[in-house]
Amino acid sequence: MPSLPPALAVGAQYDSLLQAALTQFFERATLETEAVPSPSSDGRLAIEPTGDPSVLSIRWFGTRYRLRVTAARPFTTHEVAFARAIGAVLSARYRAILSPQLMVERGDLFRGEIEDRYIGAFFDREPYQLQPGVAATPDRVALAIEMMRVAALSTYENQPISTGVLLLGTDEDPVGHYPAAERDALHYTGALASIKSFYRLADGLRTVFLVNRAGRLLDIVDIERWAGAAAPPTIVDVGARTYEGHARATTTGGHVCVVLNPRREIKVFAEGAQVFSFSHADWRLLDQTAKYALWQKAVGNAALAERVFRTALDLSDARQGALFAVLRRPMESLALLVSSADRLDMELVAPPGAADAPSRRDLLHLLAGRSLTELDPNVLAALATLDGATVTDVSGALLAVGAILRHPLTSEHAKSDGLAEGARTTAALAASRFGPVLKVSEDGLITFYDGGRIWDL
Numbered sequence: 001m002p003s004l005p006p007a008l009a010v011g012a013q014y015d016s017l018l019q020a021a022l023t024q025f026f027e028r029a030t031l032e033t034e035a036v037p038s039p040s041s042d043g044r045l046a047i048e049p050t051g052d053p054s055v056l057s058i059r060w061f062g063t064r065y066r067l068r069v070t071a072a073r074p075f076t077t078h079e080v081a082f083a084r085a086i087g088a089v090l091s092a093r094y095r096a097i098l099s100p101q102l103m104v105e106r107g108d109l110f111r112g113e114i115e116d117r118y119i120g121a122f123f124d125r126e127p128y129q130l131q132p133g134v135a136a137t138p139d140r141v142a143l144a145i146e147m148m149r150v151a152a153l154s155t156y157e158n159q160p161i162s163t164g165v166l167l168l169g170t171d172e173d174p175v176g177h178y179p180a181a182e183r184d185a186l187h188y189t190g191a192l193a194s195i196k197s198f199y200r201l202a203d204g205l206r207t208v209f210l211v212n213r214a215g216r217l218l219d220i221v222d223i224e225r226w227a228g229a230a231a232p233p234t235i236v237d238v239g240a241r242t243y244e245g246h247a248r249a250t251t252t253g254g255h256v257c258v259v260l261n262p263r264r265e266i267k268v269f270a271e272g273a274q275v276f277s278f279s280h281a282d283w284r285l286l287d288q289t290a291k292y293a294l295w296q297k298a299v300g301n302a303a304l305a306e307r308v309f310r311t312a313l314d315l316s317d318a319r320q321g322a323l324f325a326v327l328r329r330p331m332e333s334l335a336l337l338v339s340s341a342d343r344l345d346m347e348l349v350a351p352p353g354a355a356d357a358p359s360r361r362d363l364l365h366l367l368a369g370r371s372l373t374e375l376d377p378n379v380l381a382a383l384a385t386l387d388g389a390t391v392t393d394v395s396g397a398l399l400a401v402g403a404i405l406r407h408p409l410t411s412e413h414a415k416s417d418g419l420a421e422g423a424r425t426t427a428a429l430a431a432s433r434f435g436p437v438l439k440v441s442e443d444g445l446i447t448f449y450d451g452g453r454i455w456d457l
Contacts, residue, residue, distance in 0.1 A: 004325055007134075012376035014060075014061070014090050014093070015060060015061045015063065015253055017033065017090055017114070018045070018058075018060060018086070018087070018090055019065075021063070021090070021115075021118065022058075022067055022086065024282075025086070025118075025284075025285060026067060026069075026083070027067045028069055028070075028073070028455075029067050029068060030067075030068050030069075031065055031066075031067055031068075032065065032068060032118070033063060033064075033065055033067040044145050045058070045059070045060040045087040045088075045090065045091040045237050045296070046058070046059045046060070046087075046322075047083050047084045047087045048081075049075070049080060051064075051203070052071075052074075052399070053074035053075060054068060054069045054070060054071045054073075054074040054075065054298050055067070055068050055069075055182065056068075056075060056080065056083055058083070058087070058090075060087075062335075064420065066190055067083065067453050072339055072437065073454075073455075076287050076290040077288045077290075079283060079285065079287065080105075081122060082122050082285050083318040084125075085118055085119075085121035085122040085125070085256070085450050086118050086121075088121045088125050088129075089114065089117045089118055089121050089128055090104060091128070091256075091282075092106075092109055092129075092308060093109055093114075095130055096110075096130060097130070097286060098111055098317055099130045099222070102130055102132060103272075104169075105132070106130060106136055106449055107137065108136065108139075109128075110271060111146070111148075112142060112146040112383030112438045113146070113149070114148075115145060115146040116142045117139065117142050118128055118283075119141060119142065119145060119162055119268060119276055119283060120139035120140070120141035120143075120145070121139070122141075122209070122275075122276075123141050123256050123270060123271050124137075124140070124141065124428070125197065126137065127139040132260075132356065136399070138215060140211070140213075140215055140256075141167065141189075141256055141268070143188075143190075143215075143259065144165050144167060144188070144211075144258040144270075145258060145266060145278075146190065146261040147165075147190055147193060148187075148258060148259075148266045149164070149266075150190065150193055150424035151163055151193070151415075152260055152264040152266075154199075156200060158201060159303065160200075160263070160264060161199045161200045161215075161260065161262075161375070162203050162204040162205060162215075162260055162261050162262045163202050163203065163204045163208075163209075163210040163247070163259075163260050163261075163365050164202055164204030164205070164207075164209070164223070164257065164258060164259035164260065165188060165201075165202070165208055165210075165211055165257070165258050166208045166209070166210050166211070166221070166226070166246075166249055166250075166255060166256075166257045167255060167256045167257070168210065168211060168212045168213055168218075168253065168255050168259065168265060169211065169213060169254025169255050169256075170213055170219075170251045170253055170254075171212050171213050171311075173210060173212070173218050173219065174219070174230050175226055175229045175230050175252065176210075176219055176221070178317070186216065186217040187216055187217065188209060188211040188215055188216070188217045189213050189215070192217075194212075200321070201220050202220050203340075204243065204259040204260055204261060205222065205261070206222060206223065206258065207220055207222055207223065208220070208223050208259070209223060210226070214400070223245040223249055223257075223331070224244075226244040226249060227244070227246075227248040227249035228245075229252045229288070230249060230250075230252070230253070231248045231249060231252060231260055231280045232251070232252070232421045236311055238273065238288065238289070238292045238310060238313075239269075239273055239274055239276075239288070239310075239313060240310070240313040240314050240316070241314055241377070242314070242315045242317055243259070243267065243274065244275075244315075246259060246267075246269045247269050247273050248272065249269070249273060250269045250270045251272035251273060255268045255270070255293065256268065256269065257269040257270070257380030262288065263279075263319075265278060266277040266278035266279075266408065267279065268411075271287050271289075273286075273288045274286055274288055275287075275288070280292045280442065280443070285359035286397050286457055288457065289296045290450070291455050291457055292309055293457065294448065294454060295309055295436065295438070295448055296309075296446055297447075298326075298435075298436035298450050298454075299326050299394065299436055300394055301394050301395065301396060303373045303396070304372060304373055304392065304395075304396040307372060307377070307380065307396075308324045308326070308372070309375050309438070309448065310377070311324075311377060311380050311384060312324065312440050312446050313446070314377070314446070315384060315385065315440045316440050316444045316446050317444070320381075320385050320440070320442065321385070321424060321436075321439075321440055321441055321442040322384040322439075322440040323384075323388070323389040323427060323428055323430040323431075323437065323440070324384065324390050324391075324394055324433075324437065324438045324439075325337070325388070325389050325391045325392075325405075325428075325434070325435060325436075325437045326391075326393070326394060326435045326436050326437070327392070327393050327394075327399065327434050327435045328393075328434065328435040329434070330393045330399060332434075333433075333434035333435075334391070336403065336406065336434075337391070337405050337406055337407075337430070337431060337434060338391060338399065338400045338403045339403070339406065341406075342400045342402070342403035342404070343399060343400055343403075344368045344369075344398050345368070345397075346400055348371075355445075365410060368398075370397075370398050371395070371396040371397055371398065372390070372396045372398055373396045374390050374396075378400060383401050383402070384440075386401060386402030387402060387404070388401075388402040388405070389402075389403050389404075389427060390402075390403075390405045391403055391405075391418060391431075391433065395433070404427075405427040405430060405431055407426060407427055407431070407432075423456075424439055425439065425447075427447050428447065429449060429452070431449075431454075432449035432450055432451055432452065433451065435450070436448065436449070437449040437450070437452045445457070
């Protein structure tokens with residue numbers, strides 16, 4: 001039997017990698033395949049939007065794909081950019097593997113996990129625009145992620161390592177100034193990890209390494225102070241408070257911040273928000289800004305939407321579960337969802353013969369007549385972690401806290417939504433009949449429901 005030409009054999013392998021990547025990173029999409037006449041390809045992949053914003057056209061190796069999502073949630077700008085980043089990496093590797101000169105010059109393309117390269121190409125395509133004889137531009141983001149992976153496998157004094165780096169989009173630090181001799185001394189590379197105290201110098205949460213566009217290590221900075229000096233104070237992100245400085249540091253200048261936290265999760269920030277997350281051995285494109293916009297539109301109250309969203313992110317980061325429900329028409333739905341014993345809008349009347357000892361209900365009625373947006377963020381976070389749901393109307397008025405929701409849904413309803421069976425999931429689905437709901441799982445996943453599941457974060 002005649003063997004396939006090398007280009008076609010490699011092409012088939014890379015075509016499989018493309019399909020696997022699109023399936024992995026675009027879970028909400030379906031991948032449709034149709035044959036096209038061209039039987040060959042030079043490894044140049046085309047990923048283009050179509051006249052339909054919910055469809056991407058992809059052509060490579062004689063095959064045309066259509067990546068399709070629902071018309072209600074068309075592709076976001078980040079999703080289109082990430083699909084093209086995946087294509088850029090695979091196309092560059094395909095071209096390099098068939099060119100001896102490029103293989104010698106660009107062996108770095110095959111270092112590390114290929115998924116890390118997808119993340120790097122999302123921020124900078126230049127390292128994947130191959131030209132023989134032209135000096136390679138290193139993928140700084142992929143290199144930083146590789147260093148985080150190495151750190152995640154290590155410990156320091158029997159404690160997990162956490163660290164971080166702010167990759168500047170500029171040659172100079174816009175905040176500090178350094179003598180040239182000191183500034184040009186080191187490059188931020190894996191070789192630094194051989195220094196025992198390297199990771200202790202920047203813990204990723206409060207302090208990070210500062211690296212310029214050329215990859216030179218400029219300084220170790222307090223991320224909150226640096227962000228305060230570099231970013232306009234009017235810019236507001238919708239991230240967790242723990243990482244507010246990291247997000248704000250990337251609002252201008254094309255900077256990217258990569259952090260490894262003590263739970264061995266990798267977070268990547270850019271454009272004033274967290275863009276990617278690596279946890280449970282899997283990368284996710286968060287698209288946080290676009291998802292927040294959907295949540296805010298559903299709630300219809302910007303202050304309430306922001307407070308609940310931020311609190312959900314804080315609880316997610318702390319791995320604490322919670323459930324928030326915003327009722328659009330509480331006069332009609334509240335009695336169907338919450339028992340009178342849990343309602344804060346009803347007068348507290350002790351049953352006949354009740355003892356003088358205070359009850360949980362007495363304690364929670366301290367919140368009667370309060371608005372969720374008036375509460376201190378730490379108080380709201382504490383309330384949200386009580387067993388049950390935090391329920392408000394669209395104005396933010398607290399209707400119930402720690403309420404066990406009534407629901408007619410069975411476990412089959414939860415299964416039909418493609419979700420793992422669980423009390424919090426079932427309660428969230430039931431409450432979403434009456435308004436938008438945010439569910440925070442103890443594994444860190446945040447899910448938005450509004451008559452059904454809308455997105456996961």
